[in-house]
Amino acid sequence: MTKAERENFWERNRKSGGYLLRKRVRGFLFRFARAVLLFGLCFLILQPLLNKLAITLRSDADLYDPTIITIPRHFSVESYKFAWKIMSASTAMISSMKLAIAVSLCQVLSSTLIGYGFARYKFPFKRLLFGFVVLTIIVPPATLVTPLYLYVQRIDFFGIIKAIRGEALNLHGSWVPYILMCLTGTAYKSGLYIYLLRQHFRNEPKELEEAAYVDGCGRLRTFFQILLPGAVPIMVSVGLFAFVWQWTDKTYSMVFFPNTSWTLLSHSLYNIAGSIEGYYRGLYGDAAKAPQAFTNQITAAGVMIALVPLLIIYVIAQKNFVESISQSGIKA
Amino acid sequence: MDDKNLEELKDMEAEMVTVEESAEEIAAAEASAEGEVVTDVFAQAREDAAASLASAPGPKSKKRHKDLAHGNAIAGLLFVAPFIIGFLLFLLYPLGLSFAMTFCKVDAIPGSGLRLTWNNFDNYNKIFRVEPEFTQYLWDEVKRMALFVPGILVFSFFMAILLNQEFKGRAMVRAIYFLPVILSAGIFVGLESNNALLASVKDAAKNESSLSSITTTLENILLTGETGNKFFQYVIDIVGQVYDIAMASGIQIIIFLSGLQTIPPSMFEAAKIEGCTSWESFWKITFPLIGSMILVNVVYTLVDFFTRTDSQLMTLFDQTLLQRFEYGKVAAMSWVYFMIIAVILGIVMLIFSRRVYYYD
Numbered sequence: 292m293t294k295a296e297r298e299n300f301w302e303r304n305r306k307s308g309g310y311l312l313r314k315r316v317r318g319f320l321f322r323f324a325r326a327v328l329l330f331g332l333c334f335l336i337l338q339p340l341l342n343k344l345a346i347t348l349r350s351d352a353d354l355y356d357p358t359i360i361t362i363p364r365h366f367s368v369e370s371y372k373f374a375w376k377i378m379s380a381s382t383a384m385i386s387s388m389k390l391a392i393a394v395s396l397c398q399v400l401s402s403t404l405i406g407y408g409f410a411r412y413k414f415p416f417k418r419l420l421f422g423f424v425v426l427t428i429i430v431p432p433a434t435l436v437t438p439l440y441l442y443v444q445r446i447d448f449f450g451i452i453k454a455i456r457g458e459a460l461n462l463h464g465s466w467v468p469y470i471l472m473c474l475t476g477t478a479y480k481s482g483l484y485i486y487l488l489r490q491h492f493r494n495e496p497k498e499l500e501e502a503a504y505v506d507g508c509g510r511l512r513t514f515f516q517i518l519l520p521g522a523v524p525i526m527v528s529v530g531l532f533a534f535v536w537q538w539t540d541k542t543y544s545m546v547f548f549p550n551t552s553w554t555l556l557s558h559s560l561y562n563i564a565g566s567i568e569g570y571y572r573g574l575y576g577d578a579a580k581a582p583q584a585f586t587n588q589i590t591a592a593g594v595m596i597a598l599v600p601l602l603i604i605y606v607i608a609q610k611n612f613v614e615s616i617s618q619s620g621i622k623a
Numbered sequence: 624m625d626d627k628n629l630e631e632l633k634d635m636e637a638e639m640v641t642v643e644e645s646a647e648e649i650a651a652a653e654a655s656a657e658g659e660v661v662t663d664v665f666a667q668a669r670e671d672a673a674a675s676l677a678s679a680p681g682p683k684s685k686k687r688h689k690d691l692a693h694g695n696a697i698a699g700l701l702f703v704a705p706f707i708i709g710f711l712l713f714l715l716y717p718l719g720l721s722f723a724m725t726f727c728k729v730d731a732i733p734g735s736g737l738r739l740t741w742n743n744f745d746n747y748n749k750i751f752r753v754e755p756e757f758t759q760y761l762w763d764e765v766k767r768m769a770l771f772v773p774g775i776l777v778f779s780f781f782m783a784i785l786l787n788q789e790f791k792g793r794a795m796v797r798a799i800y801f802l803p804v805i806l807s808a809g810i811f812v813g814l815e816s817n818n819a820l821l822a823s824v825k826d827a828a829k830n831e832s833s834l835s836s837i838t839t840t841l842e843n844i845l846l847t848g849e850t851g852n853k854f855f856q857y858v859i860d861i862v863g864q865v866y867d868i869a870m871a872s873g874i875q876i877i878i879f880l881s882g883l884q885t886i887p888p889s890m891f892e893a894a895k896i897e898g899c900t901s902w903e904s905f906w907k908i909t910f911p912l913i914g915s916m917i918l919v920n921v922v923y924t925l926v927d928f929f930t931r932t933d934s935q936l937m938t939l940f941d942q943t944l945l946q947r948f949e950y951g952k953v954a955a956m957s958w959v960y961f962m963i964i965a966v967i968l969g970i971v972m973l974i975f976s977r978r979v980y981y982y983d
């Protein structure tokens with residue numbers, strides 16, 4: 292603020308009967324309180340992670356030094372190198388990435404279509420079908436895992452496959468049933484995505500579509516050109532969730548990819564303690580045990596390695612859902 | 624780039640399908656209109672509207688209305704078709720098998736799967752009468768739900784509104800609030816509790832905060848008063864669990880945020896010009912328009928709370944399954960659990976969905 296402006300401010304303040312000053316002060320107090328709150332909560336979330344980061348950056352000597360609480364005396368990235376190697380991260384990362392991208396795209400596609408269908412059209416058994424969607428949300432994964440595992444082992448869609456091939460298909464280790472489940476909105480957490488998009492589309496003004504219909508726009512075209520642009524923020528968040536949950540999922544992908552033919556990052560991270568034990572046994576004989584502190588350090592490094600891609604993706608995605616509103620000025 | 628092209632191709636294909644469909648519909652409409660020239664389905668819709676405006680629904684227009692409704696029903700079914708197919712192909716059998724397992728003694732036969740033998744509700748009998756922990760854990764879980772779910776919802780709504788405002792470093796703060804989404808998902812949860820060192824750090828932090836913290840002191844002061852004990856107890860419980868709540872509300876914050884993003888800014892501008900304060904525009908614009916997302920979040924929070932992998936109940940399931948191999952019992956327990964969730968969810972949805980305002 293220049294001097295002239297400041298004088299101007301007091302002048303204006305006097306004219307407004309103190310309102311301007313009060314407004315300024317109130318605004319400042321609000322921003323201050325917000326900053327304190329956000330900072331505190333950020334710290335709460337970050338603190339355990341920062342701890343982990345500090346542990347991973349220690350060298351071997353620092354690991355057993357009780358005088359070091361957080362910041363290491365000798366920095367080293369050896370733990371990352373070791374974790375990367377023991378998780379076979381370069382291959383696991385690529386296969387995880389491929390699967391997660393495919394899964395999230397399929398999930399977004401299917402849940403958008405299905406959600407729109409439930410939101411806007413009337414058809415027989417709609418309530419019952421939607422009941423099934425809700426059902427898929429609330430079934431605890433524990434209920435479904437064993438039967439699903441057995442089912443994937445011997446797939447014959449009500450005897451159809453058996454009739455054609457003479458025997459049931461064993462689709463273990465294949466990505467086909469998994470992607471099919473994503474495409475049909477029945478995979479992990481799909482029900483939630485469908486529900487989310489249905490709620491979104493229900494909240495859109497009906498006049499938009501009616502106007503499009505009156506102008507001679509077909510049903511699909513109305514959907515793609517009129518309704519889809521407005522749904523981008525929700526779709527981005529659905530894609531994001533699908534990506535994260537696929538990336539970190541162990542239970543469901545264990546059902547479909549039980550053997551090691553497809554190394555996923557989540558699996559190798561889950562087995563990391565075992566791999567370290569195995570490595571030590573290979574080096575020093577069967578009786579060798581990996582030291583606890585070392586195992587913890589490598590696990591923490593593994594977690595960091597798995598975290599970074601997700602954060603990058605989030606930063607890219609969040610830009611997208613801030614901008615989408617300004618790009619699609621169709622609402623209201 | 625390839626993906627984009629592929630999607631465009633798909634869109635084109637889909638449009639071609641509609642063209643074919645609408646051609647069929649036109650043919651049908653022409654047949655029903657007995658030679659009358661109907662250029663497209665929407666001309667029909669327009670005529671329909673005109674007819675209803677004239678409030679003279681003759682037998683002919685009624686038929687046409689039926690046709691439109693019929694077309695809509697088919698379109699709706701087509702939109703939902705993937706789910707129906709997927710449900711029939713992938714979920715019906717596993718769900719049925721799991722349900723059948725609750726009534727049976729289940730033996731695993733190596734190589735060929737499971738053998739089920741009927742055992743007269745023995746599983747249910749066992750879980751309610753023999754298993755000492757199940758009913759107790761169930762009750763605990765419901766009580767914790769009553770504490771946590773409202774806390775998480777209010778917290779995440781509040782945070783979403785804060786994060787939706789303009790301030791410096793917003794992108795970074797949002798990224799930090801996304802961390803709980805990752806850290807509370809899948810493998811990371813198990814790793815945290817397996818990791819002895821981190822667990823001890825966390826315990827130490829907890830001990831420190833519960834021994835000599837402001838909250839305890841405040842608790843002592845507030846709870847000695849006579850009035851509103853229950854409420855203060857609730858607030859203090861929530862504050863004590865703030866870490867857990869913050870970790871559990873990542874998804875909800877994003878759902879609320881993306882809901883807030885879809886509210887057109889012009890509405891707020893209009894309200895402001897009309898002299899609406901931000902408090903008023905919050906209750907009159909933001910709150911009603913975010914209503915549908917509140918419902919989603921209520922459902923998600925409930926489900927996420929009940930199916931989180933680190934609860935006592937889930938540990939009990941895992942133990943019974945992986946250490947004692949009692950498939951039937953686990954199935955029975957999880958179905959009972961699942962029915963209880965369904966009932967609670969049903970009640971909550973009934974209460975909330977009446978109050979949710981939809982644009983239409």
